[in-house]
Amino acid sequence: MRLADGLSGGVVVAGAALLLWTASGLPDMPGQRFGPATFPTLIGIAMAAAGLVVLWRGGAERPLFSIGTLGHDRRVQVAVLWLLGGLVAMLVLWQPVGFPLLAAVYSGGLMLILGVRPLPAVFWACAVAVVVHLVFTRLLLVPLPAGPLGFLL
Amino acid sequence: MADLLAAWALVLDPEVLLVILAAAFFGLFVGAVPGLTATMATALLVPVTFFMAPLPAVAAIVACTAMAITAGDIPGALLRIPGTPASAAYTDEAYALTRAGQPELALGAGLVCAALGGLFGALVLVVAAPLLARIALGFSSFEYFWLAALGLTSAAFVSAADRAKGVVSLTLGLFIATIGLDITSGLPRFTFGSVELMGGVSFIPAMIGMFAVSEVLRNITDGTSLGTVPKVNVGNPFRGLGAVLWRYRLNVLRGSALGTTVGALPGAGGDIAAWIAYANAKRFSKTPEKFGQGHVEGIVEAGSANNSGLSSAWVPAMVFGIPGDAITAIAIGVLFMKGLNPGPRIFVEQPAMLYAIFITFFLANLLLIPLGWLAIRAARPVLAVPRNLLLPLILIFCVVGAFAINNTVFGIAVMLVLGVVAWLMESSGYPIAPVILGIVIGPLLEQNFMISMMIGDGDLLAFFARPIAAVLGVITVAVWLAPLALRLARGWRPGPHP
Numbered sequence: 001m002r003l004a005d006g007l008s009g010g011v012v013v014a015g016a017a018l019l020l021w022t023a024s025g026l027p028d029m030p031g032q033r034f035g036p037a038t039f040p041t042l043i044g045i046a047m048a049a050a051g052l053v054v055l056w057r058g059g060a061e062r063p064l065f066s067i068g069t070l071g072h073d074r075r076v077q078v079a080v081l082w083l084l085g086g087l088v089a090m091l092v093l094w095q096p097v098g099f100p101l102l103a104a105v106y107s108g109g110l111m112l113i114l115g116v117r118p119l120p121a122v123f124w125a126c127a128v129a130v131v132v133h134l135v136f137t138r139l140l141l142v143p144l145p146a147g148p149l150g151f152l153l
Numbered sequence: 154m155a156d157l158l159a160a161w162a163l164v165l166d167p168e169v170l171l172v173i174l175a176a177a178f179f180g181l182f183v184g185a186v187p188g189l190t191a192t193m194a195t196a197l198l199v200p201v202t203f204f205m206a207p208l209p210a211v212a213a214i215v216a217c218t219a220m221a222i223t224a225g226d227i228p229g230a231l232l233r234i235p236g237t238p239a240s241a242a243y244t245d246e247a248y249a250l251t252r253a254g255q256p257e258l259a260l261g262a263g264l265v266c267a268a269l270g271g272l273f274g275a276l277v278l279v280v281a282a283p284l285l286a287r288i289a290l291g292f293s294s295f296e297y298f299w300l301a302a303l304g305l306t307s308a309a310f311v312s313a314a315d316r317a318k319g320v321v322s323l324t325l326g327l328f329i330a331t332i333g334l335d336i337t338s339g340l341p342r343f344t345f346g347s348v349e350l351m352g353g354v355s356f357i358p359a360m361i362g363m364f365a366v367s368e369v370l371r372n373i374t375d376g377t378s379l380g381t382v383p384k385v386n387v388g389n390p391f392r393g394l395g396a397v398l399w400r401y402r403l404n405v406l407r408g409s410a411l412g413t414t415v416g417a418l419p420g421a422g423g424d425i426a427a428w429i430a431y432a433n434a435k436r437f438s439k440t441p442e443k444f445g446q447g448h449v450e451g452i453v454e455a456g457s458a459n460n461s462g463l464s465s466a467w468v469p470a471m472v473f474g475i476p477g478d479a480i481t482a483i484a485i486g487v488l489f490m491k492g493l494n495p496g497p498r499i500f501v502e503q504p505a506m507l508y509a510i511f512i513t514f515f516l517a518n519l520l521l522i523p524l525g526w527l528a529i530r531a532a533r534p535v536l537a538v539p540r541n542l543l544l545p546l547i548l549i550f551c552v553v554g555a556f557a558i559n560n561t562v563f564g565i566a567v568m569l570v571l572g573v574v575a576w577l578m579e580s581s582g583y584p585i586a587p588v589i590l591g592i593v594i595g596p597l598l599e600q601n602f603m604i605s606m607m608i609g610d611g612d613l614l615a616f617f618a619r620p621i622a623a624v625l626g627v628i629t630v631a632v633w634l635a636p637l638a639l640r641l642a643r644g645w646r647p648g649p650h651p
Contacts, residue, residue, distance in 0.1 A: 029337070051321060079373050121542075
């Protein structure tokens, strides 16, 4: 997925304007010439200047964006949706469902979408989810939630 | 001498040796898989180093990156797909040798030259770093401000083909670094009421997102086959190599020297060193017409350059705490996490630890030969791991790594958002390394600026009041103004008369 310079430059300039506006609301430090707003303001100015150069240079470039294989390959579309949607789902389901189940379903599902045969996909997804869970919880003491499989792991 | 003996005792600890070996194998595997970079290998390794003592943590990064860069030559030579960007400079040359029936020559030359270059870079690190550190002990916030500014400028200008896009990437990294509580006033900035953001954007989830998640997305969407199993056969990579290395001994030396110099520049690193070295090899060759048709001379010089650059990138990292490339930026993050604050004081306060780190560089580069040979022999099974199986498993490690740093799902959210941003940026021609350098150097730059202004009572001329600060300041400003001056000079040049 590629954004043309005209579009990406515009996004950068808009982002810089938002940054400068937000920075202008930061309070000064009493008795000091420079305060918390100094650096964000300088960053905003540099970002806007660089964004304007990109925008000016690529203004005539068309199309404004191309989505490559995402536009026509059904498998790639589903894979990207699964990859990103799955991570969002993890944020919500992390505690109630637990890491081993989430990891197995997430990686196994993505393998199936990408064309791995069902048996190896299920085997590798489950094996890696369980091994990673055990290594990180038992050896490295990372509190990964076990979810409903807590009685097993 | 006592420090050196203590350093050897630290390195020869079985735990450290085991970690070096394991990290080396991990680096070899990631580097040999097309599309997965040495930076990604480091990013995936960091969550594990979080649970190690300082020395094995740093040793793991050193061994992993050296192996990954070298292993990147394998898919480059056999499939014409560079395993890492550092191998891209001579991939066509190596593949041409493979097509001519000499894959072992391409791989053997790449392997041995990488080890020689790495040892050369490590030697320069050992000699130059303490000398520079002695000078740096007299530095104050003014000098550090300019060093940080110079590092960031080089990052934006050198690492990007397009300077404006390099600056955009850098400012994004600097902006991310300002999120959280302000270092001097304690006021929250850009937190939008989120308690999680008060502590700032965690560096490790950001890095995993920008280097690993974006790579997975790119691999899935780039349209190439994800399940390809290549058929390759490679003979003894060391056969006849002695004569080749003797014939091109000057190339090894020139590539190593150039790689060391370029690698030590902030923002440059081994990737750029390899491209310049390849171009140099062709320019000074007695047979430039052979380049591109399977000529080993370019591989010798560029192969030496990329690994020597990898070692010398640690000079500014260890002496000033300013990373030379994305990998040392990650390593500096690890050093800070371990309480080993990089800078000249480390040379005085923890010399044994420092020597131990230096020894790991030599060990890692010496290990390159036997382990690299194993990797070449095992090339077929490594290359045969289908990417459609590997990529989902990498994502699982990304998720665990992003969570494990603060034990919060907020890390996964940061990884997701920055992963998508990096994917969009990279596919639109914006470099990623300056973002990471901005995140690492940003706080250093701001903190030293604010301290300097408190000392200087708000007078900006104070930045030019000390001699070394003035020199660094003039160099930095000159680099900023150079593109404008060049443009003006070009504009004033008289055109051809009609």
